[in-house]
Every structure is written in structure tokens, then in C-alpha cells.
Amino acid sequence: NAGVTQTPKFQVLKTGQSMTLQCAQDMNHEYMSWYRQDPGMGLRLIHYSVGAGITDQGEVPNGYNVSRSTTEDFPLRLLSAAPSQTSVYFCASNSQTGVGQNEQFFGPGTRLTVL
């Protein structure tokens, strides 16, 4: 199993450009999430999905869109990039298995710089 994969690893955008960060998992997990990591702020939830066709907002959703057309894929779209979106983005997936093992599995991250 590849686990959670993210592309690209690095990206530089100019203000106003749009792009899509890709995320895929091969563990048949129903839950998927996007986080951003900023210095001193930890991981903040952007959007999450509880299954194909179902998405919801997290703590910091503004400026981002998501969709979940398949169980495997959960792309994150930046509609009009702003310097405040410079961050490291992590995708994660998990499955509710009952008491004990409900941890998220994370991808390697995408480092995004917006000039």
C-alpha cells in the first residue's frame, strides 16, 4: 500500500493564480481531511469529508474548495492564491474502527509559497 500520497511536493504561485493540490489514499478510508501547518499554529483543519460526495468546513476554510467524487481522492483547490496561504499542506485519512485505533494517516505534505 502506498498509504496517503500528495502531489506536488513543492509549488510556487503568484498572487491570484489558482491551483489544485492532489491527495489520494489506497486504504479504503471513509474519512479524509486537509490541514495547513503554520509556525506556532500547529495543524489547522481546512476541510474534511466523511465519504464520497460529502464534505464540510473545518476551522480555516476560507479561500479553499474541496470535492470528493471517489473514496480514494480528495483534491484541495485554491481559487485565487494569496500570500496568507503560504504554508505546508497535509492530507490525512482515517477509518472509524471502534475504540482504540482511530488515528489519521498523513501524506508527506505540499510546501506552497505564494508570492
Add this chain to the structure above:
Amino acid sequence: DQQVKQNSPSLSVQEGRISILNCDYTNSMFDYFLWYKKYPAEGPTFLISISSIKDKNEDGRFTVFLNKSAKHLSLHIVPSQPGDSAVYFCAASDGNFNKFYFGSGTKLNVKP
């Protein structure tokens, strides 16, 4: 306002000694807590978890303690090893397991 807080940005310990990382939370609905370890340029990886029905969970050198009345949890690493040097995040869930709230992380440095 952050619902999960790690008030120590960094911690330095000597190899072989105990490392104690602390985490506080404000939401009394949280009933499942996790610790993740993160190396530079990698995603976080799961370390250990605890349900609110327990006050302690052990896994090898790692033990997590939960004090529900104080809304406080801690991660003990004994003995600490240089390979434990990483950023440690605590996280909490209200049981739905589709939303997790993370602290800001503590950078642990274990000196040889």
C-alpha cells in the same frame, strides 16, 4: 481560540532520561486523544492514543496519561533516545473521528 494547547514550544533532555510533553484542552466533549510525531519534511505519524475511559495507556517506551478533571494529558518517553528528537503534536476528537483538533506542537531535542 485553540481548543488544544501545547504551551511548551521546545524541550531538551539528555539521552536516557525521561521526556515529559504536556497538552491541555478546553472542550469537555473531547473523549479521544492522540499523540503524533513529526520529522522535518515528513507528515505526522501516529504514536499513541488514549480514550477518556482510561487514565493511562502504555506502548513500550511511551506512556500517555489523561487527567480529565484537569483537562490535561501528558506523554512520557522513558528512556529518551536521540531518534526521538522530533516535533510532537497532541490531538483530540469528540468521538466522531472525522474532526481532530491539534495543538501547536513541542519540539523535543534529545542530546546524546
